Amino acid sequence: MMQEGLDDGPDFLSEEDRGPRAVNVDLQTDATLQVDISDALSERDKVKFTVHTKSTLPNFKQNEFSVVRQHEEFIWLHDSFVENEEYAGYIIPPAPPRPDFDASREKLQKLGEGEGSMTKEEFTKMKQELEAEYLAIFKKTVAMHEVFLCRVAAHPVLRKDLNFHVFLEYNQDLSVRGKNKKEKLEDFFKNVVKSADGVLVAGVKDVDDFFEHEKTFLLEYHNRVKDASAKSDRMIRSHKNAADDINRIASSLYTLGTQDSTDLCKFFLKVSELFEKTRKIESRVAADEDLKLADLLKYYLRESQAAKDLLYRRSRALVDYENANKALDKARAKNRDVLQAETSQQLCCHKFEKISESAKQELIDFKTRRVAAFRKNLVELAELELKHAKGNLQLLQSCLVVLKGNT
Amino acid sequence: MCVCVCVCVQSGPASLPAEDISTNSNGPKQDSLFDDDPEDLFAEATEEVSLDSPERDVLLSDGPSPAITPITPPCSLITPHIDMFTHCSFDEIEEEEGGDSFDMHISVSDPEKVGDGMNAYMAYKVSTKTSMSLFRSQDFSVKRRFSDFLGLHSKLASKYLHIGYIVPPAPEKSIVGMTKVKVGKEDQSSNEFVEKRRSALERYLMRTVKHPTLLKDPDVLQFLESSELPRAVSTQALSSAGILRMVNKAAEAVNKMTIKMNESDAWFEEKQQHFDNLDLQLRKLHASVESLVCHRRELSVNTALFAKSAAMLGNSEDHTALSRALSQLAEVEEKIDQLHQDQANADFYCFSELLGDYVRLITAVKGVFDHRMKTWQKWQDGQILLQKKREAEAKLQFNNKPEKLQQAKDEMRELEGKVQQGERDFELISKTIRKEVSRFEKERVKDFKTIIIKYLESLVQTQQKQKVKNIIIIIFSISY
Numbered sequence: 001m002m003q004e005g006l007d008d009g010p011d012f013l014s015e016e017d018r019g020p021r022a023v024n025v026d027l028q029t030d031a032t033l034q035v036d037i038s039d040a041l042s043e044r045d046k047v048k049f050t051v052h053t054k055s056t057l058p059n060f061k062q063n064e065f066s067v068v069r070q071h072e073e074f075i076w077l078h079d080s081f082v083e084n085e086e087y088a089g090y091i092i093p094p095a096p097p098r099p100d101f102d103a104s105r106e107k108l109q110k111l112g113e114g115e116g117s118m119t120k121e122e123f124t125k126m127k128q129e130l131e132a133e134y135l136a137i138f139k140k141t142v143a144m145h146e147v148f149l150c151r152v153a154a155h156p157v158l159r160k161d162l163n164f165h166v167f168l169e170y171n172q173d174l175s176v177r178g179k180n181k182k183e184k185l186e187d188f189f190k191n192v193v194k195s196a197d198g199v200l201v202a203g204v205k206d207v208d209d210f211f212e213h214e215k216t217f218l219l220e221y222h223n224r225v226k227d228a229s230a231k232s233d234r235m236i237r238s239h240k241n242a243a244d245d246i247n248r249i250a251s252s253l254y255t256l257g258t259q260d261s262t263d264l265c266k267f268f269l270k271v272s273e274l275f276e277k278t279r280k281i282e283s284r285v286a287a288d289e290d291l292k293l294a295d296l297l298k299y300y301l302r303e304s305q306a307a308k309d310l311l312y313r314r315s316r317a318l319v320d321y322e323n324a325n326k327a328l329d330k331a332r333a334k335n336r337d338v339l340q341a342e343t344s345q346q347l348c349c350h351k352f353e354k355i356s357e358s359a360k361q362e363l364i365d366f367k368t369r370r371v372a373a374f375r376k377n378l379v380e381l382a383e384l385e386l387k388h389a390k391g392n393l394q395l396l397q398s399c400l401v402v403l404k405g406n407t
Numbered sequence: 408m409c410v411c412v413c414v415c416v417q418s419g420p421a422s423l424p425a426e427d428i429s430t431n432s433n434g435p436k437q438d439s440l441f442d443d444d445p446e447d448l449f450a451e452a453t454e455e456v457s458l459d460s461p462e463r464d465v466l467l468s469d470g471p472s473p474a475i476t477p478i479t480p481p482c483s484l485i486t487p488h489i490d491m492f493t494h495c496s497f498d499e500i501e502e503e504e505g506g507d508s509f510d511m512h513i514s515v516s517d518p519e520k521v522g523d524g525m526n527a528y529m530a531y532k533v534s535t536k537t538s539m540s541l542f543r544s545q546d547f548s549v550k551r552r553f554s555d556f557l558g559l560h561s562k563l564a565s566k567y568l569h570i571g572y573i574v575p576p577a578p579e580k581s582i583v584g585m586t587k588v589k590v591g592k593e594d595q596s597s598n599e600f601v602e603k604r605r606s607a608l609e610r611y612l613m614r615t616v617k618h619p620t621l622l623k624d625p626d627v628l629q630f631l632e633s634s635e636l637p638r639a640v641s642t643q644a645l646s647s648a649g650i651l652r653m654v655n656k657a658a659e660a661v662n663k664m665t666i667k668m669n670e671s672d673a674w675f676e677e678k679q680q681h682f683d684n685l686d687l688q689l690r691k692l693h694a695s696v697e698s699l700v701c702h703r704r705e706l707s708v709n710t711a712l713f714a715k716s717a718a719m720l721g722n723s724e725d726h727t728a729l730s731r732a733l734s735q736l737a738e739v740e741e742k743i744d745q746l747h748q749d750q751a752n753a754d755f756y757c758f759s760e761l762l763g764d765y766v767r768l769i770t771a772v773k774g775v776f777d778h779r780m781k782t783w784q785k786w787q788d789g790q791i792l793l794q795k796k797r798e799a800e801a802k803l804q805f806n807n808k809p810e811k812l813q814q815a816k817d818e819m820r821e822l823e824g825k826v827q828q829g830e831r832d833f834e835l836i837s838k839t840i841r842k843e844v845s846r847f848e849k850e851r852v853k854d855f856k857t858i859i860i861k862y863l864e865s866l867v868q869t870q871q872k873q874k875v876k877n878i879i880i881i882i883f884s885i886s887y
Contacts, residue, residue, distance in 0.1 A: 217723065224720040231713040238706035245699035252692040259684050264852050271859055371724075378737070386877035393870040400863050403856070 032056050035153045035168065037146040038066065042138060046070055047099045049145055053168045060169055067171045071098055074145055076174065077152075080163045088313045088351075089358035090158065091366060093151035094302035096144040104134045122251065129247075129283075136287055140295065147299070198312045208356070214363055215311055222304040229297035236294055239286040243279050250275035267403060274399040278392055285388050292381040300370060307366055314359050317352040324348040511537040511616055513631070515609040518601050520588065521552075527589045528552050531605060533612065535631050541623065543632060553578075553585075555636050556608055562626045563615070568771075569778045570832075571839035573847055574621070575614040576767040578607035603760075610764060617850070668780050672837070678844055679776055686769045693762040700752060700759055707748040714741030744876065754865040761858050765851065772847060779836045786829030793822045 032055060039050040052066045078095035081087050108130050115123055152158045167174070250272045257268030324345040331341035517532040534548035560577035567574050584600040616622045616631075630636065670676045714737065721734015800815045 220723045221720070224716070224723050228713065228716040228720045231709065231716045235706065235709040235713045238702055238709050241702040242699060242706055245695055245702055248695040249692065249699060252688060252695055256685075256688045256692065259681075259688065261681070262848055262852050264855055267856060267859070271863075274863075382877045386874060389870050389873045389877060393867060393874065396863055396867045396870065400860065400867065403860055403863070 033153045033159055035146075035149045037142055037149070040138070040142045042101070047138075047141065049142065051149065051168060059165055065169060065171075067168065069167065069174075071096070071145070073167065073174050074148060077163055077167050078148070081152075081158065081161070084161075087158065088317070089310070089355035089362070090155070091303070091306045091310050091362045093148055093155070093158075094299070094306050096141070096148045099137075099141040101134065101137060104130065104137055108134070125247070125251075132283070136290070140291070143291075143295075144299075194312070197316070210360060211311070211314070211356070218304060218308050218311065222301070222308060225297055225301045225304055229294065229301050232289070232294045232297055236286055236290050239282070239289065243282040243286060246275050246279040246282065250279060270399060270402055274395060277395050281388050281392050281395075285385060288381060288384045288388075292377045292384070296373065296377045300373075303366065303370075307363060310359055310362060314352070314355045317348065317355050321345075321348040321352040509617065510539060511535065511622075513609065513612045513616060515605050515612065518605055525589055528554075529588060529601060529604075531608060533631065541628070547632060549630075549632065549634055549636075551630070551636065553580075553604070553608070554638070555630065556611065558636075558638075559615075559626060559630045560611075563621060563624065566624070566626075567621070568774060569781075571775055571779060571836035571843060572618070572620060573768070573772055573775055573843045575611060575618070576771050577611055578604060579767075606760065607764075610760075614764075614850075618846075668783055674841070675776070675779070675837070679773075682769055682772055682776070686766070686773070689762055689766050689769065693759065693766055696755065696759045696762055700756055703748060703752045703755070707745045707752065710741055710748070711745050714738045714745070717741070744873070748869070751862075751865055751869045754862045758858050758862055761854060765854075768847070772844070775840055775843065779833070779840060782829070782833045782836050786826065786833050789822065789826040789829045793819065793826050796822055 034054040036052055037049050038052040041048040041050075047070070049069050049071075050066050051069050052064075053060070054064045056063065075095055078092065081092045108127075111123070111126055111130060152161075152164055158164065253268045253272035253275065257265045257272055259265075260268060324341070324347075328338075328341040328345045331338045512535070514534050515531050516534065519530045519532075521528055521530045530550045530552050532548050533551050534546075535542070536546050538545055557577050557580075560574070563574045581600070581604075584597070584604070587597045588601060612631075615627060621627055718734050718738035721737070724734070796815065796819050800812065800819060803812045803815055
């Protein structure tokens with residue numbers, strides 16, 4: 001249920017395509033652990049998600065339970081995965097983006113302020129549109145958070161993580177505070193160091209063909225996804241602008257129709273009605289494109305980055321391993337601290353091999369998921385557009401019949 | 408075929424009182440128009456004027472055409488019969504004009520750049536196809552430049568606007584657009600500009616000849632037919648004539664505000680309101696439509712960019728044949744999508760242009776209403792002056808000054824004549840406007856209906872093609 005005068009609670013759950021679940025990812029969900037977001041509440045400046053779990057695992061006290069979580073707690077969970085050395089060999093599911101209603105809220109506020117300067121119909125219409133926009137953003141953010149949880153739940157290793165279980169079960173506030181300034185600064189520097197290091201490490205040619213190939217592929221793929229994502233955003237924005245224009249045209253035609261005393265008045269009114277309906281359809285088309293195409297691309301932008309991070313960690317481990325080898329050779333040559341060097345070298349070797357093994361599987365899974373997701377979304381998008389085109393066509397044809405009959 | 412005059416005249420007793428013009432009077436039938444009536448001053452005018460007749464040659468002589476030509480009756484000739492107008496019903500007038508069915512098609516084509524540098528200009532070929540005997544031949548063409556069109560409009564405006572005819576406005580000048588063409592920039596925007604102008608000129612000419620009175624105007628005929636046309640220099644924006652025009656327009660605007668007319672005719676008040684509303688709404692609609700055309704163009708560009716990007720993405724997905732196939736398919740289909748969007752946009756662009764034309768037309772209509780007000784003002788001024796003279800005459804009589812009295816009497820008689828003329832002018836312009844407005848409204852209804860239906864039909868086509876595209880994508884992806 002959304003507050004702030006927006007009345008559209010259960011609606012988003014009753015979508016025909018049962019929307020949010022696994023929109024961008026093709027996941028095997030099994031009965032042992034099923035996670036979803038059953039409800040969400042939007043308050044002044046935060047969103048409260050109700051995380052609902054169904055599980056037959058013995059780890060949990062009950063078979064079915066729900067807790068309320070906020071965005072910061074999701075981020076905490078994600079970061080705990082990233083920082084865990086044990087998971088270095090896995091693609092960490094990308095964190096969901098922060099819910100961002102600022103733009104929408106601003107528009108609603110401006111609308112409220114400008115209420116006096118427009119007619120009642122215009123105001124109601126614009127309010128409805130803005131509410132629909134708000135709802136769309138809301139649905140999207142719920143979907144992204146849900147996908148994150150589902151990915152974790154589907155991962156054979158991550159699903160067993162203790163933090164994850166606490167996240168799902170602990171029915172009180174996790175008291176996770178957002179990072180303060182100092183920590184944010186630390187993060188920033190960490191990222192700088194990481195990217196610099198990443199460049200150095202990337203220059204090292206890999207012995208393994210598979211990984212060498214993956215490296216080049218991922219780099220190129222990531223950049224192209226970024227480009228495609230940006231371009232699809234622009235395309236969808238143009239679409240929305242055009243839909244807004246059609247809205248204004250429909251209003252003008254309506255006014256003209258009511259004022260005209262000639263034959264044209266019925267004509268104008270009918271065409272105005274038609275434009276209203278087609279505009280609604282165009283908005284739906286833009287929204288579907290947004291969900292199925294733009295979000296898909298954005299998601300794979302983040303996942304390909306996570307995959308790149310994995311490769312970086314592996315390369316880092318490789319470099320460490322090579323360095324350890326060199327140190328061991330030096331120690332053997334000097335015959336000093338040999339045991340220490342040997343242990344360290346073995347650790348590095350072990351770490352590197354472990355990462356390599358799991359990374360290979362992860363990357364193969366990544367490809368499978370990606371291909372399936374793209375195929376599924378493109379087909380669904382085409383089906384939806386087909387449905388809308390049919391609807392549009394019908395409207396146009398019936399309107400034409402009426403108009404031609406009148407002339 | 409007779410050259411029909413726009414105002415019909417009947418012979419009959421000259422003393423019938425002026426009645427409300429809008430009544431459907433049952434006057435004597437129109438056949439009497441062509442009877443040999445000794446009082447009918449238009450007997451000459453209704454004779455067939457062959458194109459080689461001496462009258463016409465006079466008109467076609469060089470130099471600016473006289474403001475009032477013999478064929479269209481100057482106001483002063485109508486004097487004795489003005490009262491008869493009130494007996495003509497409008498339906499009959501329309502029938503009269505419809506006697507000669509309108510069969511004419513004008514096209515403006517082949518824009519050609521002539522000359523170089525800042526003196527360069529675009530020459531357009533104006534081709535006319537018609538079966539009307541008004542013209543020398545059935546199929547002919549001439550070369551004209553933009554200032555020729557402006558010259559034609561300014562001549563027609565000076566002849567007809569002040570007596571109440573709605574003269575279609577000429578397309579607007581564009582210094583920026585023309586400069587680009589002169590400088591020789593052969594890019595898409597200057598091509599678009601030339602095309603936009605060509606289309607506007609064609610619409611302008613068609614509107615002008617659709618008007619039954621304007622069609623027969625010798626300036627129009629000369630414009631369409633004669634191979635050489637004297638250059639209309641006073642149409643240049645920055646010439647002294649241009650500046651004078653601007654000053655006059657400003658002065659007129661000020662004058663208009665000071666005229667307070669006692670509108671006795673509700674029809675005019677209602678129509679004035681109607682056109683004011685229409686003006687406002689059409690401008691708003693025009694702005695929205697232009698904005699939509701712009702956004703659709705943007706959409707088409709962005710779709711193309713996205714298609715390229717998606718194709719590249721598919722290419723790097725070399726792991727699976729499916730993905731590459733899908734992306735190639737997506738690229739092709741998006742390109743088709745773009746083509747269709749462009750097509751739909753072009754038709755919508757016609758709607759936008761039509762709205763622009765009508766915004767300007769309505770300005771012309773409002774101008775005609777203003778002229779009526781001015782005519783009324785002139786008549787009222789004449790009456791006031793007459794009153795003053797009467798008072799002066801009375802005073803003279805009182806003071807017994809016979810010579811001055813005679814002079815005053817003469818002046819008064821002249822003034823009375825002028826006042827009567829003023830009244831007749833006013834009635835004439837009112838009547839003309841009624842007819843013009845009814846014609847205008849008919850055209851407006853027809854134009855809008857046609858364009859909107861055309862646009863919707865093109866939309867239907869686009870939607871159908873989109874359906875096909877989506878079906879193809881689905882089939883393709885499922886088959887893998």
